[in-house]
Amino acid sequence: MKHFRNILYVSEPLVDQASALARAVSLAARHEAKLTIVSTVSKIEPEYLDEEVAFQRQALQDLAVPHGQNPNIQTDVLVGSAFREIIRAVLRHGYDLVIKAAENPGFLQRLFGSTDMHLLRKCPCPVWLMKVPETPHxxxxxxxxxxxxxxxxxxxxxxxxxxxxxxxxxxxxxxxxxxxxxxxxxxxxxxxxxxxxxxxxxxxxxxxxxxxxxxxxxxxxxxxxxxxxxxxxxxxxxxxxxxxxxxxxxxxxxxxxxxxxxxxxxxxxxxxxxxxxxxxxxxxxxxxxxxxxxxxxxxxxxxxxxxxxx
The missing domain is CATH 3.40.50.12370 (Rossmann fold)
Structure with missing residues (x-):
């Protein structure tokens, strides 16, 4: 049976992603895999960048709080174009699965947004886009x-x-x-x-x-x-x-x-x-x-x- 060892979860703050993250945490535990939770920040003026990165780091830590002090869960903030930095993280760290809550751009009448489609086209490892709220089973x-x-x-x-x-x-x-x-x-x-x-x-x-x-x-x-x-x-x-x-x-x-x-x-x-x-x-x-x-x-x-x- 298929096993994952190194999972990347991409935070999607525009939707209620609690159920998607819960499934990612459960999957990582079941596979005894390392789980990294990341968010992305666009490049902005240097005087504002450090503050924004610090804010995002705190937001990720708050997101992970319901899942306890798990040494196999890490957080990181990526700076740059969202899909490019996510894929570069996959190439750099050898993630074997990317999980993300779907952007759900309702005004386009479709489930997946721009970053989602870029990942589907260009990410070398499997991409799991979850429609939220995600059922636990x-x-x-x-x-x-x-x-x-x-x-x-x-x-x-x-x-x-x-x-x-x-x-x-x-x-x-x-x-x-x-x-x-x-x-x-x-x-x-x-x-x-x-x-x-x-x-x-x-x-x-x-x-x-x-x-x-x-x-x-x-x-x-x-x-x-x-x-x-x-x-x-x-x-x-x-x-x-x-x-x-x-x-x-x-x-x-x-x-x-x-x-x-x-x-x-x-x-x-x-x-x-x-x-x-x-x-x-x-x-x-x-x-x-x-x-x-x-x-x-x-x-x-x-x-x-x-x-x-x-």
Whole structure:
């Protein structure tokens, strides 16, 4: 099962983050991990900076008070652009998870704000954005997976494995139901219907063949998860598998709403590898529609565009 050793919690003072911090503290204790709580301060005039940093340090200490004198909990104040300094802290100190309460910019009618989206695009370690108030125990966890029925893709396989590891570990610890969701499309279906001389039955046969290929890919993930967690834990999890026909950006968010998911675990990098594209268009559209917390994971080999020496 997945274990974290060095967790970074980013304070979000614009929302009531007590429940999000409580979950971060609980997770760190369960994993026997070090937890660092940070806030960020924009660069301001030098004569005001020290005072603002001191104020933020006191605010962080006050935030940590309900969780007692825990030597594994530290605090720090980062100075500069919020997302850049958070990512630099990850690069500098080797954090393996970033947790943050979502900014919830209601005037934009979406859950995640500017700093949130920058972290989702550019942070090299998993990013857990929590919709507050955060429930102390999840009931429904959705793992969004992607399978290529045509050829095996090592990056995709590794990313799916990481998604399954995190989702299953959280489902076990919270006693939550685990749902694996894969959305698929028959990409040539529209062309075949409009421009070919195929009969409706032939089109239906093509679509069914595509469905079966994606079902086979999802079944292989079922086998992989069984091997990953072991028979005993798999029997305890009893995961449910959902093969949804339609565009992922529509089906994943719709399933999250239908299942009343507390958390969606998903990958966030485009498969295309286009230079400068650090989050897939599909993933970004899904994120903008999600009604719940999200745990977002980069594939192996991802290199953040943010550098320590900038």
């Amino acid at each position: 999840y009931s429904q966890i959705l793992a969004a997976v992607d399978v290529n029925p045509v050829r095996s893709d090592e990056t995709e396989t590794t990313l799916n494995s990481e998604i399954l590891a995190l989702a299953s570990a959280l489902a076990v610890s919270d006693g939550a139901a685990l749902h694996l969701v894969h959305a698929w499309e028959g990409f040539a279906e529209g062309i075949v219907r409009r421009w070919s001389d195929k009969s409706p039955d032939e089109v239906a046969t093509y679509v069914e063949m595509e469905r079966q290929r994606h079902q086979s890919g999802l079944s292989s993930l079922e086998d992989s998860l069984q091997k990953q967690v072991g028979e005993e834990i798999y029997s305890q999890l009893r995961p449910r598998y959902h093969l949804q026909k339609g565009a992922p950006q529509r089906e994943i968010s719709a399933m999250a709403e239908k299942l009343q998911a507390d958390l969606v675990v998903m990958g966030t990098l485009a498969r295309t590898g286009v230079s400068g594209l650090f989050i897939g268009n599909t993933a970004e559209m899904i994120l903008e529609q999600l009604p719940c917390s999200v745990l977002a994971i980069k594939p192996p080999g991802f290199i953040s565009p943010v550098k320590l020496d900038e």
